[in-house]
Amino acid sequence: MKKTTGEKKIGFYLVMAAAVLSLVSMLIYRTVLSQLGMVYGLSVIPAIVAVLVLAGMKMTGAKELLNWAGPVNAVVTALTAIISCSIMLDAFGYVVSGLYQFSQIQSYVIYAAVVAIAMILNIAAGFTGIVEENEI
Secondary structure (H helix, E strand, O other): OEEEEEEEOHHHHHHHHHHHHHHHHHHHHOOOOOOOHHHHHHHHHHHHHHHHHHHHHHOOOOOHHHHHHHHHHHHHHHHHHHHHHHHHHHHHHHHHHOOOOHHHOHHHHHHHHHHHHHHHHHHHHHHHOOEEEEEO
């Protein structure tokens, strides 16, 4: 049987950094040419999960559920990237055909890079865990 000691592992800090990046990506997304409102809502979810992890660290009792924060945030962040990309496909085609300049989609490329970094951090947090578990 495993018992959690409540000590933070590196995944805790990765989830917090990814939540900050998710909020930063939401601010960057405001400058994108074509926008979907759903992306804003999905960008806030990792920050909400990070707050719940912070609250869960202060509570006593079983903390095994906290280790699911990384994978959950990774899925939500990937969904955010996929949904935001769907509306920008035409713009990418217009850049390739010469109708748009790259400067018109540059903010989206920066946004996509920030979201990809946040997703990678969340995936790494899923592998490392958030709280320490010991065998008893």
